[in-house]
Amino acid sequence: MRPVRVGIVGYGTVGQATARIIASHAQDAHQRSDVLLNVTKVCRRTPVTSADLPQGAQLVTDWRQVVHAQDVDVVVETIGGTTVAGEVVRASLESGKPVVTANKNLIAESGEKLFALAAQKNLPIGMEATVAGGIPILRVLSESMSGDRVQAVYGILNGTANYILTQMETTGAGFEKALTEAQKAGYAEADPTFDIDGIDARDKLCILARLAFNARVSPTDIATIGIRQVSDVDIHYARRLHSKIRLVAMAERNYDGLDLSVRPWLVEDHSMLAKVEGVNNAVFLQGEKVGTQMFLGRGAGGDPTGAAVVSDLVEIARNMVAGRVAAKALSGFTNWNNATLHPGRRAVSWYLRLTVTDRPGIIARVAEVLAEKEINIDSVFQEPHMSKERLSFVITVEPVLKATIQAAVKLINQFDFMKEPVLLLRIDNSSESV
Amino acid sequence: MRPVRVGIVGYGTVGQATARIIASHAQDAHQRSDVLLNVTKVCRRTPVTSADLPQGAQLVTDWRQVVHAQDVDVVVETIGGTTVAGEVVRASLESGKPVVTANKNLIAESGEKLFALAAQKNLPIGMEATVAGGIPILRVLSESMSGDRVQAVYGILNGTANYILTQMETTGAGFEKALTEAQKAGYAEADPTFDIDGIDARDKLCILARLAFNARVSPTDIATIGIRQVSDVDIHYARRLHSKIRLVAMAERNYDGLDLSVRPWLVEDHSMLAKVEGVNNAVFLQGEKVGTQMFLGRGAGGDPTGAAVVSDLVEIARNMVAGRVAAKALSGFTNWNNATLHPGRRAVSWYLRLTVTDRPGIIARVAEVLAEKEINIDSVFQEPHMSKERLSFVITVEPVLKATIQAAVKLINQFDFMKEPVLLLRIDNSSESV
Numbered sequence: 001m002r003p004v005r006v007g008i009v010g011y012g013t014v015g016q017a018t019a020r021i022i023a024s025h026a027q028d029a030h031q032r033s034d035v036l037l038n039v040t041k042v043c044r045r046t047p048v049t050s051a052d053l054p055q056g057a058q059l060v061t062d063w064r065q066v067v068h069a070q071d072v073d074v075v076v077e078t079i080g081g082t083t084v085a086g087e088v089v090r091a092s093l094e095s096g097k098p099v100v101t102a103n104k105n106l107i108a109e110s111g112e113k114l115f116a117l118a119a120q121k122n123l124p125i126g127m128e129a130t131v132a133g134g135i136p137i138l139r140v141l142s143e144s145m146s147g148d149r150v151q152a153v154y155g156i157l158n159g160t161a162n163y164i165l166t167q168m169e170t171t172g173a174g175f176e177k178a179l180t181e182a183q184k185a186g187y188a189e190a191d192p193t194f195d196i197d198g199i200d201a202r203d204k205l206c207i208l209a210r211l212a213f214n215a216r217v218s219p220t221d222i223a224t225i226g227i228r229q230v231s232d233v234d235i236h237y238a239r240r241l242h243s244k245i246r247l248v249a250m251a252e253r254n255y256d257g258l259d260l261s262v263r264p265w266l267v268e269d270h271s272m273l274a275k276v277e278g279v280n281n282a283v284f285l286q287g288e289k290v291g292t293q294m295f296l297g298r299g300a301g302g303d304p305t306g307a308a309v310v311s312d313l314v315e316i317a318r319n320m321v322a323g324r325v326a327a328k329a330l331s332g333f334t335n336w337n338n339a340t341l342h343p344g345r346r347a348v349s350w351y352l353r354l355t356v357t358d359r360p361g362i363i364a365r366v367a368e369v370l371a372e373k374e375i376n377i378d379s380v381f382q383e384p385h386m387s388k389e390r391l392s393f394v395i396t397v398e399p400v401l402k403a404t405i406q407a408a409v410k411l412i413n414q415f416d417f418m419k420e421p422v423l424l425l426r427i428d429n430s431s432e433s434v
Numbered sequence: 435m436r437p438v439r440v441g442i443v444g445y446g447t448v449g450q451a452t453a454r455i456i457a458s459h460a461q462d463a464h465q466r467s468d469v470l471l472n473v474t475k476v477c478r479r480t481p482v483t484s485a486d487l488p489q490g491a492q493l494v495t496d497w498r499q500v501v502h503a504q505d506v507d508v509v510v511e512t513i514g515g516t517t518v519a520g521e522v523v524r525a526s527l528e529s530g531k532p533v534v535t536a537n538k539n540l541i542a543e544s545g546e547k548l549f550a551l552a553a554q555k556n557l558p559i560g561m562e563a564t565v566a567g568g569i570p571i572l573r574v575l576s577e578s579m580s581g582d583r584v585q586a587v588y589g590i591l592n593g594t595a596n597y598i599l600t601q602m603e604t605t606g607a608g609f610e611k612a613l614t615e616a617q618k619a620g621y622a623e624a625d626p627t628f629d630i631d632g633i634d635a636r637d638k639l640c641i642l643a644r645l646a647f648n649a650r651v652s653p654t655d656i657a658t659i660g661i662r663q664v665s666d667v668d669i670h671y672a673r674r675l676h677s678k679i680r681l682v683a684m685a686e687r688n689y690d691g692l693d694l695s696v697r698p699w700l701v702e703d704h705s706m707l708a709k710v711e712g713v714n715n716a717v718f719l720q721g722e723k724v725g726t727q728m729f730l731g732r733g734a735g736g737d738p739t740g741a742a743v744v745s746d747l748v749e750i751a752r753n754m755v756a757g758r759v760a761a762k763a764l765s766g767f768t769n770w771n772n773a774t775l776h777p778g779r780r781a782v783s784w785y786l787r788l789t790v791t792d793r794p795g796i797i798a799r800v801a802e803v804l805a806e807k808e809i810n811i812d813s814v815f816q817e818p819h820m821s822k823e824r825l826s827f828v829i830t831v832e833p834v835l836k837a838t839i840q841a842a843v844k845l846i847n848q849f850d851f852m853k854e855p856v857l858l859l860r861i862d863n864s865s866e867s868v
Contacts, residue, residue: 290731294729298727
């Protein structure tokens with residue numbers, strides 16, 4: 001049997017893991033799926049020691065030498081970024097080669113165009129690795145949910161942010177300290193913006209929402225708030241509320257449209273969202289018929305991501321050997337609806353943390369604003385012995401629409417006693433009945 | 435576009451749910467997958483009110499009228515049992531029709547022969563609905579894990595047993611009472627043997643193990659113990675140990691062989707296994723590269739199971755329309771290894787509950803037996819004020835092989851003070867790091 005020859009562009013953590021898995025699992029893949037994968041070309045601009053190169057593979061420094069190589073049947077794009085990566089994917093498709101990518105930014109930003117090109121060329125783009133590492137959530141959405149209608153897909157899609165929040169919970173560290181530790185542990189990058197500001201989660205949600213709802217969604221449609229403003233004070237108040245703080249990305253069917261957001265939630269201790277700790281990812285899928293399902297696992301790292309890349313490669317190889325296109329990778333990406341966005345059409349409870357210069361009458365002023373907007377206060381927490389100069393207290397309110405609470409927050413932020421803007425967390429007290 | 439015509443044999447809960455989902459989701463399936471499904475024939479021996487029949491479908495009473503019908507392209511077998519169901523599946527394949535089945539007993543018992551026939555006929559058998567209801571675990575195992583090597587697959591595969599255990603925990607009811615309540619609530623059948631004796635979980639594990647390890651596994655290879663012997667006393671002692679009792683089915687790679695078992699486990703409160711409550715199912719998948727993943731959701735019921743049937747139908751229909759066989763449904767089922775079984779080759783901790791007629795020296799006698807087998811006692815619990823006539827106490831021991839603890843239990847069971855055989859629970863204190 002002729003092996004399917006793989007070229008890898010971008011030979012960092014994921015690219016190398018992919019090559020290692022192909023080498024170590026060749027036998028299994030052959031037996032299970034009747035395909036042989038073989039890495040023939042690797043592109044990386046900086047030197048690679050020969051021990052890190054797959055046996056028999058040629059190292060090149062220009063990606064065109066992979067994409068246009070005679071001995072490459074499928075291209076793996078693990079270069080990252082969107083500029084060169086986009087060129088690599090386009091050029092591969094143009095030269096008749098299927099592509100597998102782990103690049104969520106690229107797919108979120110340019111997925112529609114790339115999939116249109118792929119459809120035109122009748123070629124698949126594998127992208128299982130773009131969301132939630134080894135958790136095969138894209139395959140589940142595109143294939144297994146074909147017997148159901150998705151109501152919502154949501155979850156914890158960024159392991160770095162979740163690691164930081166979990167560290168703050170367990171060590172009592174503040175945000176900055178937890179971030180530094182995550183960087184030391186290799187869980188956060190030197191520039192952590194993508195992870196902690198929710199951009200990475202947003203891009204993943206964008207991909208999930210397209211598949212779940214067949215909807216034309218772009219990353220900028222998604223209101224995105226990260227965890228930068230979450231402080232040790234919030235972790236403390238969360239504990240008093242028997243809750244934890246989680247960065248949740250959610251896409252929900254809402255009347256005739258979609259509600260999309262990435263923001264920190266306050267989730268009850270006994271909820272499944274609260275159980276997701278450290279660098280794990282969890283995706284919740286609410287189907288009309290199947291009810292709520294949860295998929296939990298490692299969301300990043302070379303090995304899980306590499307395994308997802310290889311699962312796409314095996315599927316593509318299997319189809320190439322049989323002389324057909326991988327239908328799955330194309331379907332659901334060429335037949336989009338225009339999404340109507342209805343952000344926040346469902347009333348939910350909220351957590352407001354205010355940090356103020358203390359003086360008499362503050363709670364009265366805040367309560368007045370809330371009353372004016374017809375928002376009912378559910379509870380107020382203020383710890384004793386806080387500095388008058390920087391006093392933090394928390395108000396939780398009964399369910400209202402996002403627009404309503406945001407209008408109130410806007411007014412509250414204008415008070416001169418406010419030391420920083422209100423931190424607003426969505427409270428999930430649905431105790432999702434998985 | 436010509437619709438793919440579906441015939442349903444056995445029109446009970448799952449059959450009807452399948453027909454309802456096909457009707458209600460026709461539009462979505464069409465848009466997402468470019469296929470149209472249409473139920474043309476329904477077979478059921480007892481009368482059906484016309485409101486429960488799919489529009490335009492013909493009701494017949496002999497399954498041959500479905501299998502041999504000109505206007506049926508795919509057969510759904512939801513009749514249950516293994517005799518007639520087996521005939522239906524074979525006859526369908528013989529007449530060139532793909533089959534979708536929800537019948538775990540049939541696939542566990544006769545899967546090898548049926549898949550050999552399917553391979554010979556170049557036809558798919560869809561069986562996603564046989565394990566864990568709407569959780570798409572078979573697709574995950576057969577496709578998404580193609581980039582990895584499975585180390586273990588285990589979990590809670592029977593919702594009825596889990597419901598009974600959860601009820602015992604929350605209401606304090608004994609086993610018999612909880613079973614009666616489960617029957618009243620419609621979660622347990624009049625004859626609950628399959629569920630509470632672990633047979634249903636065993637059949638599902640058999641199917642999982644074949645797919646996970648490409649291994650020739652038969653249901654009788656799996657040592658199976660149900661929950662009949664678990665009493666309110668055990669629930670009580672479990673609570674003292676900050677644990678819960680769960681019926682766990684496990685298939686684990688073990689040296690060069692497999693370890694397969696269904697038995698009640700004692701799992702720590704904070705473990706993910708303990709969080710699985712009520713009729714839910716959870717499957718844990720340990721991959722060499724992806725780490726441990728958990729899939730949680732409703733494991734039974736018409737709608738989730740019907741949705742799984744429809745997901746298979748959509749896949750088969752999509753492939754029929756494109757004029758090709760659904761490769762997946764065949765792969766991994768025609769290329770089996772002979773499994774070497776190594777039951778219990780890993781030392782684990784155990785919980786022993788003894789129920790005795792009290793008299794002095796009992797613990798000493800039991801401790802002697804354990805010492806003789808070189809088993810270290812970890813803890814002993816005996817509640818005060820129990821009846822002397824029927825006194826239950828618990829011993830937990832440090833990790834030993836199953837054979838060792840079983841040998842000790844055999845000796846202990848021979849003591850004349852024993853009122854009933856020792857209840858032996860495997861203790862999971864690995865705190866599986868999902």
